[in-house]
Amino acid sequence: MSTNITPQDLEKVVPQAEDFLPLLGTDYVELYVGNAKQAAYYYQTAWGFQPIAYAGLETGRKDSVSYVLEQDKIRLVLTSPLQPDGDINKHINSHGDGVKVVALWVDDATKSYKETIKRGAKSYMEPTVEEDQHGKVVFSGIHTYGETVHVFVERKNYHGAFLPGYMAWNKPYETKPTGLKYIDHMVGNVGWNEMNKWCEFYAKVMGFAQLVSFDDKDISTEYTALMSKVMSNGNGRIKFPINEPAEGRKKSQIEEYIDFYNGAGVQHIAVATDNIIETVSELQNRGVEFLTVPSTYYDTVLDRVGEIDEDLEPLRDLGILIDRDDEGYLLQIFTKPVLDRPTMFFEIIQRKGAQSFGKGNFKALFEAIEREQEQRGTL
Template identity: 45%
Template structure:
């Protein structure tokens, strides 16, 4: 495993501040949002749909402390973009949004370095404030929305969103989830795609390498993986990029790519300051400076694709090579139960 200390040169302008929100494209946004509220301690915070004048797409926004998830579904028959995405990938992450400063500069730089801009900068505004947005393509069908606040925004989420239409009387009776912010978001790639993807973040978004691990450390008797973590200059946004390594049997990273129809978000890690109260069966990793506590859910939809992680850090900013291997072994058991721990070819 390697920890990188060289951030490179500080970008002359522009800044990636933090994760802003994660958008999921799902078959039934209302029910998906309820699942995360009931199981993980989120609460409905904003809504956009027919009642607010959004005629094509419905959005349910849920929140827990600084974590914002948006679940979106098509409202009408014949929405080819969302329909094809669902058919190919199933329910999953479509977009990872970052809050930024000087969006125009960041987009200009990204374009110069070869990034595909899906949507050029535009402005959204309502009576609560004004934001500028743009969208760039990253791995597979996943995108990044960049969001810059042009004035202090006083609304519930972003311009165009209203309060949720209904209140769930069950939620106040449930225990708190104790989750605070997005720690990192992991993207799985097919074999030999990890380095090009991590290079894309370094070239186009001016990120740098933060940590990496290879198949000599993360392997079992059957399969293996490699991972590179990239991050922004301030190291507030961490994006691990995984790929399978050839082994005797199919890697779980390859299983993910098979069922996801290509690369995509494998898991979202949510930081907590009290993992003991939040979860049970915790993995522990440590060094001479601090420790790392982690636990992982099983897939949160029927396809063996996206899952969630809960993580607590105490003066430890790596990614837990020991925990990484324990997780790898646990998923491999589930992979075998699914009939997918098959001979590699």
Template identity: 40%
Template sequence: MQTPPDDPMAAAGIEFVEYTAPDTQALERLFVTLGFAAVARHRSKHVTLYRQGDINFIINHEPNSFAQAFACKHGASVCAFAMRVQDAASAYKRALKLGAKPYRGPVGPMELNIPAIQGIGRSLIYLVDRYGERSIYDVDFLPLTGTPARVDGVGLTFIDHLTHNVRKGRMDEWASFYERLFDFSEIRYFDIQGQKTGLKSRAMASAGGKIRIPINEPSDRHSQIQEYLQAYGGEGIQHIALATHDIYTTVESLRERGVKFLDVPETYYEAVERRVPGHGEDLERLRRDRILIDGATRQQDVGLLLQIFTETVIGPIFFEVIQRKGNEGFGEGNFQALFEAIEREQMQRGVL
């Protein structure tokens, strides 16, 4: 379904993800390790912009701010993200009419007043209609000396999706939130059961698919989703999926930099040829890099998805690296293997 060109909510992607922490130095080191570079600082606030490809990460360590209050409650966390929309003012007005809760923060002289509403776990969703060559950073940020116009880093290119974790019984409520306010629709539904725990998930997407937001809820009190909720101090963003055009090179570069990924059992790779026949990937390199593969192979149509997940790196939050080869899913065939891998790790820690 295509979004009408005059729709103010027409979503063109995620402009930035904003992070905070009681002490942001660990975030700064993490982003550099992930291949990002600091490219600009806010004109009047303790806010730094990191970039790689078309991915913008913001670290907010402004004293006495919304971000610092959020960090006091959640620790290192994602306190906001921004949606690219066609008309931010109209989109904001429409969202309020439909029941969204507004947020109004302090704005300095000659700075943009970016509209925002409350989102998951009282984090913020900013609505941005200045992006690309004419962006919000041109007004509110000062470029750092010596930074390149483009940061290629380890080959990460854009934000593929943001996954939310919510309390049991709240998945449908948050799915409705995105349906009602932003014209999202459900594109996938999952009900996953491990040896001892389970989860349910509804994957939501904007018209045109530029923004994807899976929403998970726990099936029981020992679920890894429930553990996240307890560690995080409430609902929030569980992981950020970052796209690449060459997952092997990206993952190998990240490993060289010290990034640790979730381990995958050897039996997973023994079953790849049976599960995804004719995939055409280098199975030995896939196995060596511990990359997951999913998709369907048909006579003249191969739709594959390659993905891998880091260990938790920002409190209970982790990152996913993903490469799509004609597959628009979320690695449904890998969910069980991933779920069981995390469950084994929970068992090792004595949580289960």
């Protein structure tokens, strides 16, 4: 991942974003998990991530262990505790495996901290410098919804494998990447009537702007509903949809998430590919399970979205959904939850010009989720 980009290199594509906090991209996503070694094996084997760095007893860290994996511009950190007490254990006891840190790559972590704190952010980590023989990194951090935090990472003066305190992790074996490119967006689920509060947080504290809004008329089925707003920074590299439950006849997927996660948190990570048919075929071959929609979805989908470059048959075979907006179309599919609790999942997305989020697929998607909820007995 190149560290030579500056905020001036990135075009502003969301003009209404105040953008006093220039973000260069997502630096990494850290999950607290019960068994980091086995989770790392899963993301390597099933998803095609490559091992790049490690921290643990061998590097002098006594209380926890972390494995770092990378695929193109996506970096995952999987962290487990080595002691019976402490914050990581509490997080896992409360939430199960889940995202703790959404780290944001910045040019100036001290400025990022000061700008957000003076606008009302709650401090997670004051600016801190860590260094080793490969250079130095400046960190700072703030709290967001639930127990999720944003850590600002300034790494322009660092040239090691990942961060100070980590050693290069020599590949125990090779796995072929699956074509994943970067994080397109990350969705947060929050409690009843909390969506606007957190959208205002991203607008006021971080200078984001609202791209789009969906209400319960847009996202509802016979049984369940939810509300969603999408917040973006100025260059569009960071997009955070925020979901809250809405009144319905039965328990929505957002309520189910909040019940099992025990609060607000990251619901799904949308990862981009340039060839969704190849990527999803490979992921399915490796055992990743996806939600399916009835085959009748494909009988009329082209009437709704118009002509597309892809042949419809492989999309039908794989269960990939299609939607169109004023700028083009997109292809998307959603995994089943990748954890024991019905909480976090992944979306695979290929954009062919479209900048939207698949509004035309919401009903089919949510009915698919409801079928899974019914099997779990949580609908």
